[in-house]
Each structure stands twice: as C-alpha cells, then as structure tokens.
Amino acid sequence: MxxxxxxxxxxxxxxxxxxxxxxxxxxxxxxxxxxxxxxxxxxxxxxxxxxxxxxxxxxxxxxxxxxxxxxxxxxxxxSNGPLKQTDNVFDLALNGKGFFCVQTPDGVHYTRKGDFTLNSDGVLVTGNGWPVLGEGGEITVQNKENPRQNAKFSVDGQGNVAVDGKPVDTLRIVDIKEINQLSKAGDTLFKPPAGGLTEAKAEDVKVSQGFIEMSNVxxxxxxxxxxxxxxxxxxxxxxxxxxxxxxxxxxxxxxxx
Known part of the structure; x- marks a missing residue:
C-alpha cells in the first residue's frame, strides 16, 4: 500500500x-x-x-x-458545569473541586451527579441505587420517633447532614490529586485504577442543596x-x-x- x-x-x-x-x-x-x-x-x-x-x-x-x-x-x-436549581431537597451540587463518594458492588466510585433519592430503607442513594457515603458510611434519612412520617433532610454548605434538625453525618466529599487516573464507569461515575489512588478531604468546595450540576458540554x-x-x-x-x-x-x- x-x-x-x-x-x-x-x-x-x-x-x-x-x-x-x-x-x-x-x-x-x-x-x-x-x-x-x-x-x-x-x-x-x-x-x-x-x-x-x-x-x-x-x-x-x-x-x-x-x-x-x-x-x-x-x-x-x-471543569465544573453550570448549576440548575430544582428545589428538591435530595438534589445536591458541588461548586468547586471534589467528588461525592458512592458505594458500588465494585468498590467506592466517584461522581458529580447529585440527583439523589431515598431507597425503601431510607438510605440516600444514586439513581442507580448505590448508597451515597458519609464520613461514617451510608446515610440513613429516617424520622426515628415516627418512621412513617417524612423526616426533614438538610445539608449545609460544608456537607453536614441533618435529619429533623439533628446532625447525623457529613458527606464524604474528596479531592482526587491524580484525577487523570480516574476512568469512566458509565456516563457519570468514575472509578479508581486497580492500584488505588490518594483521596484528600475536599477543602475548596461548597455544597448547594436543591441544585444539580449539569453537563459541562x-x-x-x-x-x-x-x-x-x-x-x-x-x-x-x-x-x-x-x-x-x-x-x-x-x-x-x-x-x-
């Protein structure tokens, strides 16, 4: 040729x-x-x-x-995408560097997609049903005094989670230094390499409740x-x-x- x-x-x-x-x-x-x-x-x-x-x-x-x-x-x-206001209390957006941590069957993955919901057990999960992690593990949103009554769920700018006004956990939001080593696991999840990577607590980031981050396209x-x-x-x-x-x-x- x-x-x-x-x-x-x-x-x-x-x-x-x-x-x-x-x-x-x-x-x-x-x-x-x-x-x-x-x-x-x-x-x-x-x-x-x-x-x-x-x-x-x-x-x-x-x-x-x-x-x-x-x-x-x-x-x-x-790079960050624009934020869209939804007024849904379970929608969370990150403004700045960082990722939400999600527990999947293949280990901890990372995401910026914050349109979360509750599963039948009252656990905060992604649209795929994977638990969203706090510093203490899975986050359960439940009215302990009256489980049948909806609990008030709130998250402040630092990711501190409260249920009915009482602190329950802090969202596990991490900064990945070796960000180029992440690979896509679907359209909005990222997985670490086989050898793992270094997580650091995200410092320069703010959580906005009632918003979601849109695509950066x-x-x-x-x-x-x-x-x-x-x-x-x-x-x-x-x-x-x-x-x-x-x-x-x-x-x-x-x-x-």
Missing amino acids: SGDIYIAAAGALSCEKRLQIISNNLANANTAGFKMDQGNLRQISPAEVPSQGAGDPGDLAASRAHLFWNNFSVYTDH DSVKMMTEMIEVLRGYESYQKVIQSADKTYSQAISEIGVL
Whole structure:
C-alpha cells in the first residue's frame, strides 16, 4: 500500500475517533454531572519518527502512520458545569473541586451527579441505587420517633447532614490529586485504577442543596468541532481515493506493457 494512503488512513481514523467522542458529548449535553471527553494527539519529537532506510517505503509510511495513531489519547475535562436549581431537597451540587463518594458492588466510585433519592430503607442513594457515603458510611434519612412520617433532610454548605434538625453525618466529599487516573464507569461515575489512588478531604468546595450540576458540554462548540472534523475526514477520503486511482492506473499501464 502506498505511503499516501497509510498517512491519510491514519488521519481518517483519528477523525473517526474524534467524531465518536463529540457524538457522545452531544448525547450527554443534558445529563447531570456528565464530564465531556476530549481527543489529544501528543506532540511527537523528530527523533521518534522512523527514518528512511533500505526497506520498503510502504513499510516506513505504515510505521509512521502507526506512530501517529498510537499517540492519540482521550482525556476527560473535569471543569465544573453550570448549576440548575430544582428545589428538591435530595438534589445536591458541588461548586468547586471534589467528588461525592458512592458505594458500588465494585468498590467506592466517584461522581458529580447529585440527583439523589431515598431507597425503601431510607438510605440516600444514586439513581442507580448505590448508597451515597458519609464520613461514617451510608446515610440513613429516617424520622426515628415516627418512621412513617417524612423526616426533614438538610445539608449545609460544608456537607453536614441533618435529619429533623439533628446532625447525623457529613458527606464524604474528596479531592482526587491524580484525577487523570480516574476512568469512566458509565456516563457519570468514575472509578479508581486497580492500584488505588490518594483521596484528600475536599477543602475548596461548597455544597448547594436543591441544585444539580449539569453537563459541562458546550453544545455550540461541539457542533463547530464536529463540522471541522467532518471536513477533515472528507479531505482524507479524497486523498485516499486519489492515491488509489493513481496507483490503479499505474498498475493497469504496467499490465499493458
């Protein structure tokens, strides 16, 4: 295969990957707590690029294309999204750096999606039913004097939880220093690496009750990027088609000779 086709194919594949990322971002533009992803092509030094030797030029082009493709990575933008007022007492939003801690069957995961609710046992849980953790573990919201009567649930700016005016726990809100080591477990949950990571108590964060943090996706910007990527993809396709046509003609002419 020609060098032109290898290089153009690598470019087209990177465009496809970026389109997948953009499409997923747009699909979650209205998902509370969603953090958008971005594609990144690491800058490659001249020393890393294979040089021309005695081998097949096509193999050289393939090696170069492979190098560029393998240096394309995806990272998550953890910037804050806008807050939306809901007036639901179980909706909680974080303003600043930090994550809520959630107990899942696979261990503790982290989230910024604060549209919580109560399960049948009166435990504060996520929409998936996973318990939201306080410093003392699961948080139970229950009127102890009259379990059938709804308890008054309140959370202050520091994450202190009170039920019927009595303190019961403090939300476990953590700051992750190695934030780039987190990986997505679904659209709004993040899981730590197998070796774990370092949690620190979030200091520069405020809890807002009756609010949820919305997605940090800028739909207009994403649509603009999509148009640019589509144009780039079309350009790479034209290069591939042109190179293929040229080499097909050359092969035909050689066959005639």
